[in-house]
Every structure is written in structure tokens, then in C-alpha cells.
Amino acid sequence: MSKFCQTLLALAVATAATGSALAAEKVNPGQTFINSEGIQVSVGADWVSPPAQPEKFFLDARMRPIVPAWKPGDPIREIPRLFNGDPKVRQMQAHPVNPVPQGDILSELQRAFGAGTDSRAFTTPLVNRDGQGFSGVFPPDPSGDVGGGFYVQSINGSGGATYVVYNTSDGTIAAGPFSLEGLGSGGACASGNGDPVILFDQLASRWLLTEFSSSGNNLCVYLSADSNPVTTTWTRYAFVPPSFPDYPKYGVWPDAYYVGANQSNATYALDRTAMLAGLPATFQRKGVPTLSELGFQMLPPASFNGTDAPPAGAPGTFLRQVDDELNNPGSNDPLHDRIELFTFHVDFATPANTTLTGPIPIQINDFDRAFNIPSGFGAIPQPGTTRLLDPLLEVIMFPVHYRAFGSTETITGNFVTKIGANNQSAIRWFELRRTGGLANPWTLFQEGTYTPAGDPAPTNRWMGASAMDSSGNIALGYSIDRAVAPTQFASLSYVGRQAGDPPGVMTTAETSLVLGASAQTGFDRWGDYFQMGVDPVDGCTFWFTGEYMGASNWATRIASFRFDACGSPTFSVTGTPLAQEVCAPSATPVALSPVNINVGSVSGYNTPVDFGFGSGLPAGFGGSYTVSPVVP
Incomplete structure (x- = not known):
């Protein structure tokens, strides 16, 4: 499309x-003002780093030492999820002034549509295999992306992030598993600590592999010289924010690699142009106003996919969802909540000209993040145990996908919502559109809550990852379980819709990738994120990775699938x-x-x-x- x-x-x-054009407004560095659209604009970078020095390493992956598999008796550890403020905030008890109707109208729309159609191509995976196995670390944070004939998956390992390179032709292993820190030598990133993010920069046909370090506040970023992650030269950058950048999530954009972090709502811009040239690179920080009643806050950036570039000069875009029954209970709208956008226009030459604009509100149907959390982070019930799993209710899930079709731009994403008793969860997905360039606003094109007809008992779906292919079709992968008969341990499934289907519903049959085989009893951490991408080679093949429960510990899965209509002119x-x-x-x-x-x-x-x-x-x-x- x-x-x-x-x-x-x-x-x-x-x-x-008619859309109103944004008039040019002369401002002074350091100024915060309300623009002609009624939106706040903050001018000037809050913080600018000194240049991070590039370090280049040629490492033929086939000659590197293999990371040994975890075995009983090896260490087990949990990567902390930083929580700011009063721990009681975790209980998520909303007390809105205006009563909210029970139920989710979008989930009823999905149920009314029916169970979906069994599309032989889309509902039959091309690749469906186990990824990296249990590493002794909770959570695994599976991340993966596709490009250049390869799929790269990374998870949290006992000594930092590990990664494996797969051939997209048949899903076989091309190289690995290796340690991410081994892409360099010494220095601030010599000891990695995980939270990996893998992205294929489709604009440059290069790989971006990242984690944070076990000491200091380092964001360790490895950039390939070409599209072959097995034989390429890697350039390493150690970016050092002013405080620890928990849960960093990256996005590819023409002018920068943008990063959101759970760090008092920090947003960052890394100098992509300098990095691609192998030059010293700075990065800039802009803070976003925090929401009340949330101790974990991170805004993911929209990440470029496809062949049509964004409009010239388009800023980076960060997103979050706002449940005003929880975040603004004194004047809540009982029927609607909102997605908020923040646009980051970075000027690396003159940081005083950098701007952050927002929040830009987009009204959506009401959702509910007020899960009952008795302790820790757990809310999702499992069969056979009282241990609850973390739904990651605070954030829009990584990655947020941007794709342009000529003058029409799209952003797709998802987040979890509570839809019933006993913390029953579902996935709210959305598609935003903007047509006609930067002078026009982003608007909600469609949204849905995926709870299909035919569930035999209350079923939980959460930890979603979504993407859009080159024909405008959407795929959504996620965790699924059921704590009551007929029970189902934490498993992985996916669903999809084609571009011309009725708006607001997933139209294919739900497809199971792998069934869980046990309950997780030791820790409540789950995820913390999955990832869905589209192969730029054909613009059609979705690649997904996520976590499920094996016979005794968590495991990861890698799968690919596509719509048969993708790529056919219609x-x-x-x-x-x-x-x-x-x-x-x-x-x-x-x-x-x-x-x-x-x-x-x-x-x-x-x-x-x-x-x-x-x-x-x-x-x-x-x-x-x-x-x-x-x-x-």
C-alpha cells in the first residue's frame, strides 16, 4: 500500500x-510556551552529553566462543524493575469521581465479530522453533529483529545479554549464542547486564544491538558496518546518561536513534548521523512530565519501518497511554481515555534549538490499568499456583512501529488492559494515521481490544508485540494463559487482520505457536517485552519472539508468518x-x-x-x- x-x-x-498549518514561532532558548495549537513546547536540551568515542572491532562471529547453556546449580538472578515513589502506588486502586461503565466496548465488538477466519497462509507459521533457552535470569527480555537474510534474537544471560543469529530462509542457526559484550573489548561496556534491544536500521541496512552495563549508567550500543551480523565490523559506543537508564527502548529515525527510559520519564536522542559515519557522537535528553499514580514510566519511540521515508524534518515521536480514572481521578471522563504523543525535534549542532512538544492528546475508548496487585508486580493468575505474573500495565509495549504509504503515515502499537474479574487481561491495539504531511495532526484511525469469541473460560492475553506489513496488514503476538478449567499455562499465540477488513477487530483465527507446560512459581517477572518485526527483504514476513513456560522454566520462541495477499496488487x-x-x-x-x-x-x-x-x-x-x- x-x-x-x-x-x-x-x-x-x-x-x-481542513488541517491547520503550524505557524513558525520565534522562541528563545530555555523557554517553555504554549504554541498556536494549545500544546506545550519546551525549548533547549535539558542535558547534552560529551561525545562518546567510537571503538571499532572486526569479529567474525563464527570464530567467537559460544556461551555455555545454563545448567542446574548455576546462578539464578532477577534483573530489578526500578519503581519510583511509594510502593503502595503499585496497588493501582483508582477512585474516580465519575463512575465508569463496566466492560470494554471494544472487546464486545471483537466477540461479536466471531472467532475469525482460518487463513491458510497466515495461520500456518513458516518458522516456529525454540529460541534461546533458560539462562537463570528473570525476566528473559526477548528481543529480535530481521534484515539482510538474518534474524537476530537476544535475551538476558547470566553475564549480560546473549544473542544468536538465525537464517531467515529456514530458521536454522547461522552463529551463536554469543555474549553481546564480546562485540567489544574492555572499557565501560566490558561487563554487560542485559535489557537487550535488537533493531535492524532499514534506512541504512545496518544492525543496532544494545544493552546496559553492570556498573555505571552506560547504554552500550553496537552498530554494524553492513547487513551481515556474522561477518561485519562493529562500532561500539558507551553513552552515559546522568542517572541509571532503566528499561531503555530504542527507535530508528532519520535524524537520530531515539530512546525512552524509566528514568523520571527521560527521552533521549543519539546522533545517528555521526554514528553511521563512525564519528564521536553526542546525545541529548528531554524530560517528559510524569503521570500521577505510576511508579514506572517509560515512553517508547516510534521506530521506522518500510521504504517510504517520513516527511523531511519530521521529529521523533514518543507515546504513552493515560487512564484518567487512575491518573486524573478528580475529573475523569468515564467513557474515554487517551494516548499522548510527544515530538522530539533534535538539533545536534545547536542544542539550544532542540524542542519537545507535548502532550498531544488523542482520544481513545476507555481502558483499565487498575489491576489488583497484592504484592510485587504480579497480577496475571496462573493455573496451579498463587504466584501472579507481571502484566507490564504501565507502558505502551515496545516496539512502536511507524510505516508510511506515500503521504499517509501510520503508527501501530498496543498495551494491556483489564477487562474482567480476577485481573482478566486483554490487549488494546491501535493504529494512528496522519495524512498530508507535518501540518496535519495524528488521529486515531482504529483501535480494538482482542478477546475473541469462543474462549471456554476467562482467558488472559498480555505482553503484546505488533507490527504492520507493506500492504497495511497488522499482526499481534502475545502471552496467553487460563487459570481456570480448561487451564492453560503461559503460552504464545498470534492473530492478525488485513488492511481492508472491518476496523477495530482482528479477523484471522487465533493461532497457537507453543503451549506452556508448567507454572512459574519463583518470580513474578514476565517478559518484560516481546518483539514483532517485518522482513524488509519482502515487506511481508512477520517475525516474532516471546517467552513461554517450558516443563520447568521459561523458554523463548521464534516464529515467522505472512499474509498470502501481501505484495499482490489490489x-x-x-x-x-x-x-x-x-x-x-x-x-x-x-x-x-x-x-x-x-x-x-x-x-x-x-x-x-x-x-x-x-x-x-x-x-x-x-x-x-x-x-x-x-x-x-
Whole structure:
């Protein structure tokens, strides 16, 4: 899908909505002001690092020492999840002024759609194999991305992050497992401590591998010289923020590698241009206003995918979800919550010109993050144990995917929501769109809560990872379990939808990748994140990695799948509003609201699309199209 055109089904006089252009505003460095759109703008970097020095290493991965597998008797450790403020905040007890209706309207929409269709291609994985196994560390933090004919997966190991390189052709191991810290030698990153993030920079066809160090506040970043992670030269950077950067999540963007961290809502921009050139690189920090009643706060950045670049000068974008029953209980909207965007425009030459703009609110349907958490972080029940698992309820899940189709831009993401008694959880997913460039706003295109029809008992779905392919199709992978009969231990499943499907629902059948075989009893940490990506070689094949419970300990899984329609030229049609009320017959014509119809090009389709009514309208109804045919 490369672009969208619009026609108007005129059942009445059409009205046109116009976006307001952002006027240039002269500001002074250090100033915070409200712009013409009513949004706060903070000018000037809060903090600028000294240049991090590049260190280059050529290491043929096939000659490196293999990290030995964990065995009984080896150490077991937990990587702490930093929590700021009063521990009682973890109990998530909301006391909103305005009562909230029970239930999730979007989950009811999904159930009403049915169980979904069994698409033979999408629901049959191409690769479905175990990834790296138990390492003695809780949680494993599985991360992986795809590019250049390879898939790289990384997890938390006993001595820092470990990674394995797989061939995308058949899922076989090309090299590994190796320690991430072994990509360099000595220095601040000589001892890694995990929280790995693996990204393939599709703009540069290079790999970005990261973790933090076991001492100091180092973000250890390894950048490949090319797309082959087995034989490439690596350049290492040790970036040192002013305090420990817990839970760092990265995003690829033309002007920077953006990073969010659980560090008083810190956002960072690393000088990508300097890094790609192998030069000393600085990074800048901007703080984001914190939300009340949350002790763990991190905003993930949107990360570029695809072939169509963002508009020239587009800033980096960070996102968070706001449950105003919890975060603003004194004046909550009982029917709606919001996603907030913050745009980071970095100027590495003149940091005083750097700006952070936001929060920019986007209204969504109400969701619920007020899980009952008796202690620690656990909320998700498991069969056969009282140990609860961490749902990671505070953040939008990494990675947040950006993809452009000509002048239409998309951002897809997801987060967990509580939908029922006993902490029953589901995944709220969303797609934002912006059309026509930077002068126009991001808006909510669609959202859904995935709880399919046919669950035999209350079922939990959480720890989601989502992505969009080059045809606009979406895939969502996640953890799934059921604490009551018929029970199911923590497993992995996925689901999807095609670009032209009804909005707000996942339309394929739910597909199980692997069933869990036991309960996790020693720790409540789970995840802390999974990852979904799309192979840039074809723009169609999704690659997913996540955690499940093996016979006695956690394990990880790697899978790939694709829609058979991806890459085949066709078109999609969506419209809004799709339903209107007609109260009584009338002797004179009654004008209904116009229906805005979007015609999307899928995989380069450019043949005119004719619109007509045929015999589809009831007696007494008429209408017309403002444009027909339409070329997508």
C-alpha cells in the first residue's frame, strides 16, 4: 500500500475538514510556551552529553566462543524493575469521581465479530522453533529483529545479554549464542547486564544491538558496518546518561536513534548521523512530565519501518497511554481515555534549538490499568499456583512501529488492559494515521481490544508485540494463559487482520505457536517485552519472539508468518461513518451524514476503482459519489 485517495459518498451536502498549518514561532532558548495549537513546547536540551568515542572491532562471529547453556546449580538472578515513589502506588486502586461503565466496548465488538477466519497462509507459521533457552535470569527480555537474510534474537544471560543469529530462509542457526559484550573489548561496556534491544536500521541496512552495563549508567550500543551480523565490523559506543537508564527502548529515525527510559520519564536522542559515519557522537535528553499514580514510566519511540521515508524534518515521536480514572481521578471522563504523543525535534549542532512538544492528546475508548496487585508486580493468575505474573500495565509495549504509504503515515502499537474479574487481561491495539504531511495532526484511525469469541473460560492475553506489513496488514503476538478449567499455562499465540477488513477487530483465527507446560512459581517477572518485526527483504514476513513456560522454566520462541495477499496488487476500501440512524419515514428527502470513503493502494495497485450502488440501497434511499472512478 503506497498511498490513499479519497472519495465522498454524498448522501447529503458534503463538508470538508481542513488541517491547520503550524505557524513558525520565534522562541528563545530555555523557554517553555504554549504554541498556536494549545500544546506545550519546551525549548533547549535539558542535558547534552560529551561525545562518546567510537571503538571499532572486526569479529567474525563464527570464530567467537559460544556461551555455555545454563545448567542446574548455576546462578539464578532477577534483573530489578526500578519503581519510583511509594510502593503502595503499585496497588493501582483508582477512585474516580465519575463512575465508569463496566466492560470494554471494544472487546464486545471483537466477540461479536466471531472467532475469525482460518487463513491458510497466515495461520500456518513458516518458522516456529525454540529460541534461546533458560539462562537463570528473570525476566528473559526477548528481543529480535530481521534484515539482510538474518534474524537476530537476544535475551538476558547470566553475564549480560546473549544473542544468536538465525537464517531467515529456514530458521536454522547461522552463529551463536554469543555474549553481546564480546562485540567489544574492555572499557565501560566490558561487563554487560542485559535489557537487550535488537533493531535492524532499514534506512541504512545496518544492525543496532544494545544493552546496559553492570556498573555505571552506560547504554552500550553496537552498530554494524553492513547487513551481515556474522561477518561485519562493529562500532561500539558507551553513552552515559546522568542517572541509571532503566528499561531503555530504542527507535530508528532519520535524524537520530531515539530512546525512552524509566528514568523520571527521560527521552533521549543519539546522533545517528555521526554514528553511521563512525564519528564521536553526542546525545541529548528531554524530560517528559510524569503521570500521577505510576511508579514506572517509560515512553517508547516510534521506530521506522518500510521504504517510504517520513516527511523531511519530521521529529521523533514518543507515546504513552493515560487512564484518567487512575491518573486524573478528580475529573475523569468515564467513557474515554487517551494516548499522548510527544515530538522530539533534535538539533545536534545547536542544542539550544532542540524542542519537545507535548502532550498531544488523542482520544481513545476507555481502558483499565487498575489491576489488583497484592504484592510485587504480579497480577496475571496462573493455573496451579498463587504466584501472579507481571502484566507490564504501565507502558505502551515496545516496539512502536511507524510505516508510511506515500503521504499517509501510520503508527501501530498496543498495551494491556483489564477487562474482567480476577485481573482478566486483554490487549488494546491501535493504529494512528496522519495524512498530508507535518501540518496535519495524528488521529486515531482504529483501535480494538482482542478477546475473541469462543474462549471456554476467562482467558488472559498480555505482553503484546505488533507490527504492520507493506500492504497495511497488522499482526499481534502475545502471552496467553487460563487459570481456570480448561487451564492453560503461559503460552504464545498470534492473530492478525488485513488492511481492508472491518476496523477495530482482528479477523484471522487465533493461532497457537507453543503451549506452556508448567507454572512459574519463583518470580513474578514476565517478559518484560516481546518483539514483532517485518522482513524488509519482502515487506511481508512477520517475525516474532516471546517467552513461554517450558516443563520447568521459561523458554523463548521464534516464529515467522505472512499474509498470502501481501505484495499482490489490489485495493482496500474503508469508510466512516458506517452506521446511521433513521428514525421515521418522511415525505421530503432527509439528508444523512456523508460517508468519507478511503481507497487504498495495496502493493502498487493503480487501476481506477469504480463506485456504484447496484441494488444495495433500500427502497426510498438514494445517493451519489462525489468522485468515481478513483485512482488509489
